[in-house]
Amino acid sequence: MILKGFVHKYGANVNTDEIIPARYLNTSEPKELAKYCMEDIDKDFVKNVKAGDIIVADRNFGCGSSREHAPIAIKAAGISAVIAKSFARIFFRNAINIGLPILESEEAVDAIEKGDKIEIDLANGLIKNLTKKQNYKAQPFPEFMQKLIKFGGLLPYIKGTKTGGK
Amino acid sequence: MGSTITEKILASHCGKKVVKAGEFIEPKIDISLSNDVTAPIAIKEYLKTNTKKVFDKNKIVFVMDHFTPNKDINSAENVKFVREFAKKEKILHYYEGGNVGVEHALLPEKGIVVPGDIVVGADSHTCTYGALGAFATGVGSTDIGASMSTGKIWLKVPQTIKFVYKGKLNKWVSGKDLILYTIGKIGVDGALYQAMEFTGEVINKLNMNDRFTMANMAIEAGGKSGIFHVDKKTIDYVSKRALRKFKIFESDKDAEYVDTIEINCSEIYPQVSVPFLPSNAKSVKSLKKTYIDQVVIGSCTNGRIEDLRIAASIMKNKKVHKDVRTLIIPATPQVYSDALKEGLLKIFMDAGAIVSAPTCGPCLGGHMGILASGEKCVATTNRNFVGRMGHVKSELFLANPAVAATSAIKGYIADPNELNNGAKK
Numbered sequence: 001m002i003l004k005g006f007v008h009k010y011g012a013n014v015n016t017d018e019i020i021p022a023r024y025l026n027t028s029e030p031k032e033l034a035k036y037c038m039e040d041i042d043k044d045f046v047k048n049v050k051a052g053d054i055i056v057a058d059r060n061f062g063c064g065s066s067r068e069h070a071p072i073a074i075k076a077a078g079i080s081a082v083i084a085k086s087f088a089r090i091f092f093r094n095a096i097n098i099g100l101p102i103l104e105s106e107e108a109v110d111a112i113e114k115g116d117k118i119e120i121d122l123a124n125g126l127i128k129n130l131t132k133k134q135n136y137k138a139q140p141f142p143e144f145m146q147k148l149i150k151f152g153g154l155l156p157y158i159k160g161t162k163t164g165g166k
Numbered sequence: 167m168g169s170t171i172t173e174k175i176l177a178s179h180c181g182k183k184v185v186k187a188g189e190f191i192e193p194k195i196d197i198s199l200s201n202d203v204t205a206p207i208a209i210k211e212y213l214k215t216n217t218k219k220v221f222d223k224n225k226i227v228f229v230m231d232h233f234t235p236n237k238d239i240n241s242a243e244n245v246k247f248v249r250e251f252a253k254k255e256k257i258l259h260y261y262e263g264g265n266v267g268v269e270h271a272l273l274p275e276k277g278i279v280v281p282g283d284i285v286v287g288a289d290s291h292t293c294t295y296g297a298l299g300a301f302a303t304g305v306g307s308t309d310i311g312a313s314m315s316t317g318k319i320w321l322k323v324p325q326t327i328k329f330v331y332k333g334k335l336n337k338w339v340s341g342k343d344l345i346l347y348t349i350g351k352i353g354v355d356g357a358l359y360q361a362m363e364f365t366g367e368v369i370n371k372l373n374m375n376d377r378f379t380m381a382n383m384a385i386e387a388g389g390k391s392g393i394f395h396v397d398k399k400t401i402d403y404v405s406k407r408a409l410r411k412f413k414i415f416e417s418d419k420d421a422e423y424v425d426t427i428e429i430n431c432s433e434i435y436p437q438v439s440v441p442f443l444p445s446n447a448k449s450v451k452s453l454k455k456t457y458i459d460q461v462v463i464g465s466c467t468n469g470r471i472e473d474l475r476i477a478a479s480i481m482k483n484k485k486v487h488k489d490v491r492t493l494i495i496p497a498t499p500q501v502y503s504d505a506l507k508e509g510l511l512k513i514f515m516d517a518g519a520i521v522s523a524p525t526c527g528p529c530l531g532g533h534m535g536i537l538a539s540g541e542k543c544v545a546t547t548n549r550n551f552v553g554r555m556g557h558v559k560s561e562l563f564l565a566n567p568a569v570a571a572t573s574a575i576k577g578y579i580a581d582p583n584e585l586n587n588g589a590k591k
Contacts, residue, residue, distance in 0.1 A: 013354055013443065017551045022530040026233060026240035028207045040553040060355040060388060064551060065530070066290040068207055068307040089359050089390055090290055094306035144190035144320070154312050155214055
């Protein structure tokens with residue numbers, strides 16, 4: 001799959017309270033959550049984001065709470081992928097489980113700037129910066145994760161592998 | 167090469183003799199936990215699996231603690247949705263209303279979690295149960311939805327960092343100060359994807375309350391889990407509560423650790439984590455005079471009876487500062503009842519504090535104590551991110567119950583050693 005979009009760039013330790021503050025957690029409707037996505041770190045995000053855009057951030061993206069509302073809000077806001085130097089582990093699980101593409105790449109994060117247009121080849125972990133005419137490589141996922149990603153998330157995986165209950 | 171306690175617990179739940187760090191496994195779980203914020207999504211995902219019934223109605227726990235007593239119509243609808251599902255599936259452990267307490271204080275108190283368990287919870291502070299010698303970790307709602315069907319979870323076996331706490335604790339220094347200091351030392355992603363194993367002569371002397379507080383905040387260093395070894399204190403705590411038989415695991419002498427970090431506790435003074443990260447831990451003595459508007463004493467981190475006793479010992483026969491709203495939130499109905507019996511609630515009320523029903527409430531900026539722009543608060547909670555307790559321009563300082571209680575009286579962030587009232591820890 002090829003993803004293409006403009007970059008919204010953030011620093012290290014973007015936490016789930018910034019991605020979707022608890023005052024909006026009384027719903028789990030994706031469209032409703034998307035309205036407030038990134039509100040406490042970038043109040044113009046919702047106004048500026050276009051379908052297909054990509055979030056690029058430094059270390060430990062998505063730290064803090066386990067709220068799946070965070071990747072749900074990001075996905076529903078139109079973001080096609082998140083690239084970071086590293087992800088907090090619960091956010092990482094949640095993104096894989098709900099099928100929000102995420103990639104880890106130090107070199108991409110260091111080079112990419114806000115507003116750059118980039119293209120991601122998910123299958124091969126290649127990131128192309130169309131604005132700067134550069135290419136970067138993402139960390140390959142372990143085999144087990146690749147299987148989950150290939151199924152399209154956790155639910156299709158447990159149905160597909162029949163590890164489900166009675 | 168031997169195994170860590172974490173590797174042994176994980177191996178025992180997937181029918182293997184040994185598992186090693188880095189390996190992907192799908193172990194059986196003992197408890198699948200979610201709350202009023204995360205359970206609605208988990209149940210909706212579970213329903214998509216078309217499973218006829220949940221894997222085990224006695225191993226699923228729903229605790230309606232975050233926005234309860236329901237703060238608005240949406241929250242009430244969410245709780246109703248979970249309640250109806252729980253009734254239909256005959257879920258044994260459904261907690262709401264007069265039964266509810268903050269989940270991570272409630273489950274150990276009720277004996278729902280026991281040593282050697284694997285507990286997964288759609289709440290990041292699920293790692294609290296590591297204090298009991300269990301493997302416990304926060305996951306997402308879809309994970310919980312799937313686990314309610316399969317009774318399993320997918321996991322990468324974590325590497326373990328061993329922390330060795332040496333020396334002697336200074337006055338008013340508690341588990342909260344040890345963990346804030348530790349997070350300050352290694353950073354908010356210092357233990358990312360890893361298990362934190364807490365050991366050493368200081369740990370052996372800590373009571374269960376302090377151990378719960380430390381394990382609770384492993385996630386604030388990015389950790390997958392925090393874990394303690396089972397000793398006499400653990401057994402004393404668990405044996406009068408456990409609803410199930412349990413198994414004790416311990417790390418081998420030649421277990422493999424990715425790192426060993428020694429901490430000299432004699433150097434640690436009561437800590438305060440200043441905005442906006444838990445890793446901004448500083449000695450309370452080093453802070454300049456910071457006036458505050460609110461104090462919160464409660465949460466899954468520090469809302470147990472031992473925490474309230476410490477706060478009451480400081481607030482006895484004193485008044486909270488006129489400019490400081492002081493909220494005391496007993497974490498569970500049992501804590502509330504014990505505090506009433508021991509006269510602690512009277513001490514708080516006489517001091518001019520507000521005593522609230524058990525709830526997560528303000529800790530995550532839900533309700534019952536939200537901050538306005540520019541307001542500052544000292545809280546015994548676990549996170550001080552931007553906007554965590556309210557307005558994006560409010561500020562939150564994390565501390566132990568003694569620092570919080572002293573600050574409530576003084577009106578600024580204060581060192582309990584400044585008080586000369588003979589209060590004893």
